[in-house]
Amino acid sequence: MFEAFKKKHDRTPENMADRVPPGQYVTDKFPVLHYGDVPSYPDLEQTWDFRVFGELEAPKTFSYSEFRSLPTVTLENIDLHCVTRWSKLGTTWSGVAFKELLKHIPPLNPGAQFVLAHSEAGYTANVPLEVLLDDDVMLAYKYDGVELTPDHGYPLRLFVPKKYFWKSAKWLRGLEFMARDRLGFWERYGYNNHADPWQEERYSEE
Numbered sequence: 001m002f003e004a005f006k007k008k009h010d011r012t013p014e015n016m017a018d019r020v021p022p023g024q025y026v027t028d029k030f031p032v033l034h035y036g037d038v039p040s041y042p043d044l045e046q047t048w049d050f051r052v053f054g055e056l057e058a059p060k061t062f063s064y065s066e067f068r069s070l071p072t073v074t075l076e077n078i079d080l081h082c083v084t085r086w087s088k089l090g091t092t093w094s095g096v097a098f099k100e101l102l103k104h105i106p107p108l109n110p111g112a113q114f115v116l117a118h119s120e121a122g123y124t125a126n127v128p129l130e131v132l133l134d135d136d137v138m139l140a141y142k143y144d145g146v147e148l149t150p151d152h153g154y155p156l157r158l159f160v161p162k163k164y165f166w167k168s169a170k171w172l173r174g175l176e177f178m179a180r181d182r183l184g185f186w187e188r189y190g191y192n193n194h195a196d197p198w199q200e201e202r203y204s205e206e
């Protein structure tokens with residue numbers, strides 16, 4: 001445990017190199033990447049809500065203030081990997097852990113196995129429920145201690161750092177729990193459904 005902690009916080013070049021998956025380069029910038037327009041919210045309480053639906057006992061909708069009153073977590077030193085080959089190491093995010101969210105919504109049906117993240121303008125990303133149960137998965141609203149900028153997903157994005165970053169849907173508005181997998185936006189365009197940067201699962205082979 002201590003060795004793993006030490007390694008995670010060791011910023012020597014040799015250790016950092018271990019943190020870069022095959023075919024990726026490291027950038028200190030924070031590139032902005034998405035399809036479509038950046039939404040704006042003049043009044044979050046009036047124009048924004050967050051919905052969970054599908055395979056759970058009942059759907060539930062959170063207002064912005066309800067969502068922000070959920071317990072939060074901050075994770076430091078997290079690495080991001082985009083399928084277009086940039087990686088950004090050692091980032092800090094805050095928000096509501098996915099596991100925490102589950103405590104504040106009706107129980108999932110036993111058949112719930114997959115989740116489709118729904119964002120503004122129809123963007124979607126699909127992730128197995130099991131992947132979301134990792135301790136580093138959250139619904140993030142702060143990057144580096146301050147509110148997300150509009151470009152990076154304000155007011156809320158999904159954050160699944162073990163997968164290529166397209167699974168981390170910006171401008172998140174809901175999560176749909178599903179018994180069977182359904183492909184998201186980039187997955188339908190031929191990106192690999194599993195999206196593990198360490199396996200270089202970039203594109204679908206079918």
Ligand SMILES: Nc1nc2c(c(=O)[nH]1)N[C@H]1C(S)=C(S)[C@@H](COP(=O)(O)O)O[C@H]1N2
Nearest residue numbers: 031032033034035119123152165166169170
């Ligand atoms: N809603 C939405 N979320 C999205 C995307 C998108 O097109 N729309 N693109 C994804 C991709 S491909 C990447 S690499 C990351 C980029 O996040 P960033 O702009 O904060 O770096 O957002 C992901 N989330």
Ligand SMILES: [Mo]
Nearest residue numbers: 082083084166
């Ligand atoms: Mo990406």
